[in-house]
Structure formats: C-alpha cells, structure tokens
Amino acid sequence: MDQKEKEILKEKILKEIEKSEADLIEIAKMTQPVKPENSLGRISRMDAINNKSVMEAAQRSKKAKLSKLKMALQNIDNEDFGLCANCGNSIQAKRLMFLPESTKCVRCAAR
Ligand SMILES: [Zn+2]
Known part of the structure; x- marks a missing residue:
C-alpha cells in the first residue's frame, strides 16, 4: 500500500469511526432499560426485551469494530501496516x- 493509498484509507477510517460513534449513540438510546410499569402490555414488553438484546449484541460488535478502526488508524503509518x-x-x-x-x-x- 503506497502513501497515496494510505491517505485515502485514513480518510475512510476517520469517516467510519465517526459513523460508528454516531451509531453507538443511537444504539445507547435504544438500550435503555425496559420499564416494568410501561403500558405496552405483556407481549410488547417481550418484544422490547428481545429488541434490547439484539441492540446489545449490535452494540458489542460496533464497539469491537470501533476499537479495531482506531487501532488501524494508529498503525497506518507503521511500516508493517x-x-x-x-x-x-x-x-x-x-x-x-x-x-x-x-x-x-x-x-x-x-x-
Ligand atoms: Zn495471511
């Protein structure tokens, strides 16, 4: 990978980091604890709990991706990148x- 390609890649990584951080904020909003007293009814409440675990899984994978992206950005100027x-x-x-x-x-x- 030459210098020019690295510059392009850097831009791309920065954009992806930005996007992942924005996504994580959105996901955090959706993983608020499900309140037992909400008036959704039992079935909707089950849905909400299921959604929550889906969201939490998404959150974990986003976080892992984000830390890998940050690492890539740190290492991009290294010779062995x-x-x-x-x-x-x-x-x-x-x-x-x-x-x-x-x-x-x-x-x-x-x-
Ligand atoms: Zn290999």
Whole structure:
C-alpha cells in the first residue's frame, strides 16, 4: 500500500469511526432499560426485551469494530501496516479499503 493509498484509507477510517460513534449513540438510546410499569402490555414488553438484546449484541460488535478502526488508524503509518497478522503477506489494498480494520489477508481470514 503506497502513501497515496494510505491517505485515502485514513480518510475512510476517520469517516467510519465517526459513523460508528454516531451509531453507538443511537444504539445507547435504544438500550435503555425496559420499564416494568410501561403500558405496552405483556407481549410488547417481550418484544422490547428481545429488541434490547439484539441492540446489545449490535452494540458489542460496533464497539469491537470501533476499537479495531482506531487501532488501524494508529498503525497506518507503521511500516508493517497492511501486513497479515497471521502469514505476514501484504493484505490487498482493495480489501483494506473495504474493511480497514482487517488485520489478516483474505486467505487467512477465510480459514
Ligand atoms: Zn495471511
């Protein structure tokens, strides 16, 4: 990955970080505790609880992605950025553009 590609990737990572942070704020709003006294009725309350666990799962994966993105941004100027953490081959630029947080090449990630 050359310098120019890295600059483009940096922009992209920054945008994704921004977006993930905005999403997390939205998700946090939706994972407020379900109040027992709300007048939704029993079935709606079950729905609300189910939604809550879906949202919490989404929240966890977003947070994990966000920390990976931040790590990628920190490491992008390192010489070994873009090398597969598993086999040491360089990760395709195309793959990094699509998934900037990837630390493995396509072959290792598919394993
Ligand atoms: Zn690899």
